[in-house]
Structure formats: C-alpha cells, structure tokens
Amino acid sequence: MNKDKKEIFDENGKSRGFYSEKNQINELTGKEWQYWSKSVITKQYPFNFQHKLRNEHGGQKPPELCADLIKVFTKEKMNILDPFAGVGGTLFGASLCNRKAKGIEINSKWTKIYDKVCKLEKIKKQKMIIGDSKKILKNEKKNCFDMILTDVPYWDMDKAEKSKNKFKKVGEISKDNKRSKLSEFNNFNNKEQSKQEWLDEMKEIFTLCYPVLKKGRYLVVFIGDMYRNGRYHFLSNDLARVLEDVGFVPKANIIWYDVSNRLHIYAYCYQYVPSMIHQNILVFRKE
Numbered sequence: 001m002n003k004d005k006k007e008i009f010d011e012n013g014k015s016r017g018f019y020s021e022k023n024q025i026n027e028l029t030g031k032e033w034q035y036w037s038k039s040v041i042t043k044q045y046p047f048n049f050q051h052k053l054r055n056e057h058g059g060q061k062p063p064e065l066c067a068d069l070i071k072v073f074t075k076e077k078m079n080i081l082d083p084f085a086g087v088g089g090t091l092f093g094a095s096l097c098n099r100k101a102k103g104i105e106i107n108s109k110w111t112k113i114y115d116k117v118c119k120l121e122k123i124k125k126q127k128m129i130i131g132d133s134k135k136i137l138k139n140e141k142k143n144c145f146d147m148i149l150t151d152v153p154y155w156d157m158d159k160a161e162k163s164k165n166k167f168k169k170v171g172e173i174s175k176d177n178k179r180s181k182l183s184e185f186n187n188f189n190n191k192e193q194s195k196q197e198w199l200d201e202m203k204e205i206f207t208l209c210y211p212v213l214k215k216g217r218y219l220v221v222f223i224g225d226m227y228r229n230g231r232y233h234f235l236s237n238d239l240a241r242v243l244e245d246v247g248f249v250p251k252a253n254i255i256w257y258d259v260s261n262r263l264h265i266y267a268y269c270y271q272y273v274p275s276m277i278h279q280n281i282l283v284f285r286k287e
C-alpha cells in the first residue's frame with residue numbers, strides 16, 4: 001500500500017475506502033471517486049429544506065444533489081459561485097458540506113425565499129447578492145472561486161404546455177393548459193427572448209465567469225433540453241458550444257435522471273414526443 005494513502009471511516013465506523021494525500025480536486029476516496037465518475041445520476045433526492053416553499057420557484061434543485069456535485073469538485077472550505085442562484089440550491093448544497101458560496105440572483109422574490117428557508121432550517125446564510133450577474137460579475141476579484149455550480153435560466157419556458165393527462169393532437173392546447181411555473185423566473189423583464197438572444201446572454205455572463213474561476217477548477221452547469229413547436233431543441237449542446245467558445249474545456253455531460261418527474265402523455269396516437277425526465281449536467285474546466 002502506498003504511504004500517501006490512508007483508510008477513511010465514516011461516522012458509523014464503516015470504511016469509505018482509501019484517500020490519497022495527492023488528491024488536489026476533492027476529499028473523496030478512490031472508491032467514492034469511482035462511484036461519482038459515472039455519467040448517470042439516478043440517486044433519489046428527498047423533498048426537504050422546505051421543499052414546498054422553494055417549489056414556488058419551479059426550477060429549484062435538490063440541495064443534496066448540489067452538495068454531491070460540490071463534493072466531487074472541491075475540498076472543504078473552498079469557494080463556490082452560482083451566478084443564477086434562484087432559491088439557493090447551490091448555496092444550501094455548499095452549507096451541507098462545509099463550503100463557502102456566493103449566489104447572484106436577479107429576482108428578489110427568490111432571494112426572500114432563500115432567506116426564509118435559512119431561518120426556518122436554522123442554516124447560516126451564505127452570501128446572496130440581488131442583482132444582474134452581467135453587472136455584478138464585472139466587480140468580482142479574478143481567480144477567486146474554486147468551482148462554479150449553476151443552473152441557467154431556460155429559454156422559451158413560457159411556451160411550456162402539459163396535456164395534464166388528457167390526450168391531444170400535436171399543437172392542440174389542452175383545456176387546462178397553464179403557464180409554466182418555470183416561466184416566471186425568466187419573466188422579470190417581460191420580454192420574449194429568441195434562442196439566439198438567450199445564447200448571447202449566456203455567453204455574456206459566462207465570459208464574465210471565466211476570469212473569476214481559478215485555473216484548473218471546474219464549471220458545472222445544469223441544463224435541460226426541450227421539445228417545443230414540434231421539434232427537439234438540443235439546448236445542452238447549444239450551451240456547450242457557447243461555453244467552449246468562452247474558453248472552458250468540455251469534460252463531461254452527466255445525465256441526472258430525476259425520478260420525481262411525472263410522465264405526461266403527449267400526442268398519443270399521432271407522433272412521438274418525449275417526456276423529459278432528465279437534465280444534463282455539463283462539466284467544463286478552466287485549463
């Protein structure tokens with residue numbers, strides 16, 4: 001056995017495997033590293049941390065999923081940035097694993113919910129800034145974050161339609177069709193964005209993210225593909241190209257299969273339309 005490796009035990013005295021002092025990325029043992037290098041996440045995450053309250057947002061991520069990702073790409077006490085913080089999935093994830101985090105969120109409705117959940121759960125607040133990342137990031141110090149974990153605002157979410165278990169033809173709007181909850185977080189400025197405008201905005205913000213991330217560290221981005229107006233949109237692919245243009249090097253596309261997503265019936269008998277129950281987690285590195 002190498003001298004630089006030591007066996008690590010969890011709080012119940014169970015072996016976590018062997019940890020190498022040479023590990024510069026995280027605090028995982030070899031066994032845990034192997035587990036987390038898999039390209040599909042199927043783990044079921046609980047509806048906790050005042051889920052009902054956070055669910056007012058509609059695009060919130062499970063804090064424990066964020067913590068799992070943070071533990072793969074950082075060590076304790078490291079510094080994480082989320083330029084699209086919402087109701088604080090990344091920030092709660094960082095709190096769960098003893099990391100520091102800074103969130104930027106344009107809509108104070110969501111930051112108020114973050115504050116409320118912290119109070120109810122007795123969690124020390126991470127730094128949450130209310131404002132536009134396009135402005136705030138310009139004043140951040142260079143090379144000061146060890147990881148960027150974020151979840152981008154979706155393009156075109158206003159058009160989301162669900163058939164609510166009623167069969168309908170392609171293009172036919174179901175009677176109880178509701179505006180998607182997700183649309184709200186894009187709706188602070190009430191303007192409709194084309195896909196190119198959305199990509200341009202993402203490019204502007206991730207260009208500002210590049211200098212604040214330390215060299216050799218990771219950018220991890222949640223992005224769902226979508227089916228709209230009779231066609232599939234490879235948004236993850238579109239965004240990946242933008243991130244590569246900015247200078248980040250692509251490393252992985254992890255699929256998060258969200259077991260809590262319900263299946264809906266779309267266009268039964270007429271056409272194949274996918275029921276989207278996964279999200280992509282794009283992994284990039286600043287080299």
Ligand SMILES: C[S@@+](CC[C@H](N)C(=O)[O-])C[C@H]1O[C@@H](n2cnc3c(N)ncnc32)[C@H](O)[C@@H]1O
Binds near residue numbers: 060061087110
């Ligand atoms: C997909 S949500 C993030 C949800 C988050 N992961 C959570 O767990 O709550 C994206 C968020 O980005 C915010 N946003 C959109 N444009 C922004 C901008 N230019 N600057 C800062 N926040 C922005 C939206 O208001 C929205 O809450």
